[in-house]
Amino acid sequence: MYDISKFSIKKEPVILGIESSCDETACAVLRGRKILSDRIISSAAEQAIYGGVVPEIASRMHTEAVDEVCRLALADAGLAPGDVDCIAATYGAGLLGALLVGLSFAKAFAFALGVPFVAVNHIRGHIAAAYLDKPDLEPPFVTLLASGGHTAILHTETFNAFRVLASTSDDAAGEAFDKCARVLGLPYPGGPSVQKLAAQGRPVVKLPSALVKNSETLRFSYSGLKTAVLNTVHNARQRGEWPELADIAASFQCAAIDPLVKKTVELALKCGVKTVTAGGGVVANDYLRSTLSAACKKAGLALVLPEKRHCTDNAAMIASEGLNKYMAGEFSGLDVNAAAAIAL
Ligand code: KG4
Ligand code: ZN
Numbered sequence: 001m002y003d004i005s006k007f008s009i010k011k012e013p014v015i016l017g018i019e020s021s022c023d024e025t026a027c028a029v030l031r032g033r034k035i036l037s038d039r040i041i042s043s044a045a046e047q048a049i050y051g052g053v054v055p056e057i058a059s060r061m062h063t064e065a066v067d068e069v070c071r072l073a074l075a076d077a078g079l080a081p082g083d084v085d086c087i088a089a090t091y092g093a094g095l096l097g098a099l100l101v102g103l104s105f106a107k108a109f110a111f112a113l114g115v116p117f118v119a120v121n122h123i124r125g126h127i128a129a130a131y132l133d134k135p136d137l138e139p140p141f142v143t144l145l146a147s148g149g150h151t152a153i154l155h156t157e158t159f160n161a162f163r164v165l166a167s168t169s170d171d172a173a174g175e176a177f178d179k180c181a182r183v184l185g186l187p188y189p190g191g192p193s194v195q196k197l198a199a200q201g202r203p204v205v206k207l208p209s210a211l212v213k214n215s216e217t218l219r220f221s222y223s224g225l226k227t228a229v230l231n232t233v234h235n236a237r238q239r240g241e242w243p244e245l246a247d248i249a250a251s252f253q254c255a256a257i258d259p260l261v262k263k264t265v266e267l268a269l270k271c272g273v274k275t276v277t278a279g280g281g282v283v284a285n286d287y288l289r290s291t292l293s294a295a296c297k298k299a300g301l302a303l304v305l306p307e308k309r310h311c312t313d314n315a316a317m318i319a320s321e322g323l324n325k326y327m328a329g330e331f332s333g334l335d336v337n338a339a340a341a342i343a344l
Contacts, residue, residue, distance in 0.1 A: 004331040007116045013085035013326055016109075017319025018070065020102030021094025021122050022148070023053050025065035026315035027073035029084075030323065033135035037076030038309075038316045041065040048188045052178070059097035066105045073315070081113055088322025091119040091332075092339030093149060099338035107334045118322045119332040121342055122313075123150055126279035127162065128321035129306040129314075137275070137304055142268040144260055144292065147280030148174035151220055152344055153264050155271050159324045164344050165267045166218035173210070173256055173282045176222035180252050183230050184245050194249050195285055201246030203254040205232060211259035218263060225255055257288045265295045277304040283311040 012032040019026040028038040043061035047053045074081065089106030092099060103119070110117035127143050142165070143154045151174075152167040171179070174191055181190025186197060207228045212219040229252055236243035268276050276296050282288060289305055296303040310317055325331075 002111055002334055004116065004333060007331055009327060009329055010085050013323070014079065014083055015086045015088055015319040015322045015326065016070070016073070016084045017120070017315040017317075017322050018066070018087070018089040018102045018106045019122075019125070019313055019315040019318045020062045020066065020098050021090045021092070022098060022313060023047050023058050023061075024313045025062045025069050025102070026313065027069040028315035028319050029073050029077040029079060030316065030319040033131050033320060033323065035132060035316050036079070037073045038314060039069050039073045039076065040314060041069050044189060051182065051188050053095070055095045055097055058095055059101060062098055062101035066101055070105075070109070081109075084113060084115060086116045086118060086322060086326045087113070088118040088120050088319050088325070090122045090125065090318055091336050092342045093122055094340065096338055096340045099340075103336070103338050107336070111334060116326065116331040117334060118325045118330065119336040120318045120321045120325070122318075123342070123344065124162075125317040125321045127154065127156060127277070128324060129279045129310040129317035130277035130304045131320050132310050132316055133306045134304045137277070140271070140273045141275040141277050141304070142264060142271055142273050144264040144276070144278040144283070145280050146173040146260060146278075146282035146288070148172060148178065150280065150344065151222070151260070153260075153267050155267075155273070160328050160330070165271070166220065166263060167344060168220040168222060169212065171222035171226065173220075173222060173260065174280065176210075176226050176256055177282065179226045180229050180249070183226075183233055184249060191281060191285065194253060195287065197246050198249040198253040198287070201244065201248070201250035203247070203251040205248050205251035207232070207251050207255040209259050210256050211263065220259065222256065225252065253285070253287050257285065257291065261288065261291045261295050264292065265299050265301065268301055269299060275302045275304060277306075279306060279311060279317070281312040284308040
């Protein structure tokens with residue numbers, strides 16, 4: 001019998017977090033916000049052969065890795081399963097088959113241990129990454145979220161609630177980096193490859209900004225930018241020219257990131273918060289990190305920039321968001337299902 005009304009809340013709980021929404025099988029153990037262990041088994045090398053994530057391969061590799069990654073994380077933490085107070089796992093958004101592996105494992109584990117299970121929204125996990133790097137961080141703050149699946153600016157009002165201030169109408173920023181990489185003939189994963197090439201170029205190619213102009217609401221759009229990169233390369237080749245790919249990469253990087261940075265700072269000032277945070281794989285980008293740092297400094301805003309390994313998918317951020325829900329007594333039933341998409 002698994003009765004969530006019977007669970008009590010401990011002060012410094014040991015939370016075991018599991019992440020399996022895409023191509024990383026990850027497990028981390030936290031005591032409060034302190035990271036005791038943080039393990040990732042990635043299928044990125046296998047996926048790179050195909051130039052992107054193949055869902056079936058991701059699911060199969062999660063199945064092979066989930067048990068091992070949890071054993072390793074517990075061993076690194078020097079703990080036994082019986083020391084765990086709560087299991088947290090991503091239930092969405094992500095690849096359905098991939099999510100189901102981590103979620104089912106986590107629910108069974110919680111049931112076997114007789115501890116609360118907490119289902120975590122992956123996006124909230126990216127926001128909660130900031131608490132790992134600054135454990136005394138408290139809302140309110142404004143977050144720039146930029147990953148492979150989502151791009152938004154969010155106002156986190158309490159540990160358990162946020163409001164969307166701006167988002168993308170089509171592709172996410174990370175998705176645009178991945179598509180741009182493909183057009184430029186760069187390997188998967190695209191973000192780091194574009195960043196590397198961009199470092200050798202200058203942002204001199206005219207490309208449309210990712211900010212939607214003349215819109216009633218603040219919106220970003222990345223599909224036009226991706227098409228502009230494609231057209232720039234094709235048109236040059238049709239003229240018999242060899243386009244300077246490093247300049248295109250540098251120009252794309254500015255067009256994709258500059259408006260995110262500018263609007264994040266503007267919205268933080270408008271909301272009256274004193275702190276900005278950031279999360280999601282694109283926040284591992286060095287140009288984003290340096291421009292956001294400079295812009296926050298200029299505006300007199302404090303910036304919490306999680307370490308790069310806490311920006312890309314990881315389980316410590318899932319455990320960190322799990323802690324927010326645990327402390328609020330927001331335990332999940334074992335009937336929670338995986339969700340490929342969750343509204344922001
Ligand atoms: O948060 P994440 O690991 O997974 C999702 O939740 O989607 O983000 C992955 C995305 C990919 O699109 C990847 O290309 C991008 O983050 N990314 C980067 C960099 N590192 C990862 N984009 C730009 N520059 C980077 N250095
Ligand atoms: Zn993510």
